[in-house]
Amino acid sequence: MIHPTAIVHPSAKIADGVQIGPYSVVGEHVSIGAGTVVGPHVVIDGWTEIGQGNRIFQFASIGAPPQDLKFRGEKTTLKIGDRNTIREFVTMHLGTEDGGSETVVGNDNLFLAYSHVAHDCRVGNRVILSNGATLAGHVIVDDHAILSGLCAIHQFTRIGCHVMVAGGSMVAQDLAPYTMAQGDRAKTVGLNLVGLKRRGFTEATTRTIKKAYRLVFRSGLKVEEALERIGKELESSPELDVFVDFIKNSERGIAR
Incomplete structure (x- = not known):
């Protein structure tokens, strides 16, 4: 043929x-x-x-x-x-x-x-x-990520799993799993809840991810302090471990 x-x-x-x-x-x-x-x-x-x-x-x-x-x-x-x-x-x-x-x-x-x-x-x-x-x-792009039209990812940046990047975004720092980001330079603006639901995340798992997200992105804590509280306050799960390990191992820093 x-x-x-x-x-x-x-x-x-x-x-x-x-x-x-x-x-x-x-x-x-x-x-x-x-x-x-x-x-x-x-x-x-x-x-x-x-x-x-x-x-x-x-x-x-x-x-x-x-x-x-x-x-x-x-x-x-x-x-x-x-x-x-x-x-x-x-x-x-x-x-x-x-x-x-x-x-x-x-x-x-x-x-x-x-x-x-x-x-x-x-x-x-x-x-x-x-x-x-x-x-x-x-650049590393993990599973189930969606990069919308005309967005650009800076070299050596990592995009976590289940991330949604808005159209036209310029991404210069790592994007944590399960999040949504937009802007120039892109900031994290929320969780990709629709994507998680479509991919079968349970309500209990999503609630835990929400709590972890608020500690890292909405509490005003330093990243290290937020991760420490996650370890003390939230029950470990494979999905939560992905979120925490990604942030711990980020080399460029997390876009917050």
């Missing part, structure tokens, strides 16, 4: 059931998993591994060299998981040697038109990057 106008390097690894549309280009070191559909005018290059069941729309650029002045053509990779949807004009770049040498994208993600995943980023599972959402280098 490779269109006769497509250019596929003979050394590329193309699994059974892959479709490659007209005028697309697939480079020498690319591997594409079973059932993946590559639309017309797509360029896939570099040491790029693409899993099964993905859909890549026209004019996407996957596996190009990183936009990093230190890059000198060394072997670095882009690894994309399964069942991702990559829409028109999306760009995803290889990693850099200084950043761990790989960019990683998980499973079941949706990348809308013109969204960008830069070098050495790590995107989890079931993440949505809306139109024009941009990740600078070395």
